[in-house]
Amino acid sequence: MSAALPVPVIQLLQVLTVALGAPGVTGVIAKVEARLQGRRGPRVLQPYYDLAKLFRKEALAPEGASWFFLAAPVIAVTAYLTIPLLIPVLTTYGLPLGYMGDILGGGFLLSLASFVVATAALETGDPYAQLGSSRAKTFSAITEPVVLFVVFTVALLTGTDLPYALAATVRSSAGQVIRPAHLLASVALFMVILHETGRIPVETHTGTNEFGMIEEARAFEHSGPFFALLKWGSELKQLILYTILADVFLAPWGLASTRQLGAILLAIVALLAKACAVGCVVAVIDDSFAKLRLFKITEYVSAAFLIAVLGVFTLYLGGG
């Protein structure tokens, strides 16, 4: 019989799991992707080495950039590390700080992080960084309605918009899993996540080809530890979005329902396994579809929007 952990420790573990697991998940995805393309691929631990190397390097700022340029990566990572406090990462029961924000609160933090990074990119005067931040803002405005409708579906399903409540509802019966509203909302969210993490439809998340560059371009002028923070930030964002998809929508099983050490450790392993599974699906999708041209992005988003709207529709007749 293992000892029960104090609640603050569990809360801290949620953040640490996401913070330390994120580069690993990225490494696994890169490996799977390379394998699918017939390459050997980098080591799974490569993202950790990259971060370690960058943290040791010198940091430079462009001439004329203000303090904000250097503060932005710190603010962004802080915002990303706050989100794991709000969503069910390891436990089925809400932790004390879990109720300080709902799904919208998490969404605000994600947009805050993206906003400060875009503003820092504007400070530099580099055309590529500005192009990236301009595109990122434009496209996030397009995907916003989809996210809103997913949140509406959640709110209609549970009567609240706390992520813990939805996870509990999904766990409660098989009928909750198989209702169209839930499945449609999950699919729409998955499509948004594909777009947000720089996969399908237009972006090549690893390349430096400016036609398909959105997120990657914004960090062009950053260097050293600040560049490392930005890289780490985008890995954190990816794992956070996968966690929301897996632990709230698709598979809220394997979470710890007690405060026992063993259960918590099991939940950590389960979370990372689920994130890697989602990542493998993402890698397969990314490798098997052609990228779209940049301005075709509205077609992709309109498909996601359609699915999210249908989710809300089906709920209105009760049976959804």
Add this chain to the structure above:
Amino acid sequence: MSLASAVQAAPGVYEGVANVIAAAMLVIEFGMLRQALARDQIRLYMAQSALISVLAIVIAADRNLPDLYALAGLSAALKVVAVPLVMRRLLGRIDPDIEDEAPGVAGSQTLSPASAVLAGIVLAAYGFFCFGTLKIHGPAAPALALALAAAMVLVSFGLMIVRRDVASQAIGFFTLENAISLAALVVASGLPLILETAFLFDLLVAVVVFGMLIRAHHVRAESLSTADLTRLRG
């Protein structure tokens, strides 16, 4: 139907499966709306027809209606195999030089894909809420599936309207039949088998008629596009 009743009250697994299949059919209908090539539209039609056969099997198993197994088999044979085969051969024979695409089909949209989808959402919402207020509950019917069928009927009309080529219009008409079958399955799944198969033969007639239309139009216009026909008005 208050909003509060929708909250928390999950339908059973059977209703859930039926509704999910109906929703997937509607999503496929939207897929046809944005798909540019006739080849891909036929593929989507096959998927949609396969889904409705699966739904027939689900209803047969749950409601103990052995007739429906026969119907499922028959409709799968006809709509998943025969009709797509006939359509493919028809489009292939029109111009054997062009390997995979008949002339005049690609680029026949009058609306951009995103606008077509938005227009489709409006149509679907109209059908959906109209049928929602009717409150029809059949013995086997999840009310939702019926509303989804109504939305599918309207969207398939939309598909026929926004596309300017005969092939897509034919596909739109066939999916209309799928939507009607869905509604029939949901509302009157206990219907005698002979009546249900009669619907399927209606589809055969439609295939023959559309096949003749497609060929006649191609002979006259050398293309499947109906854009030229606007000049014919007196």
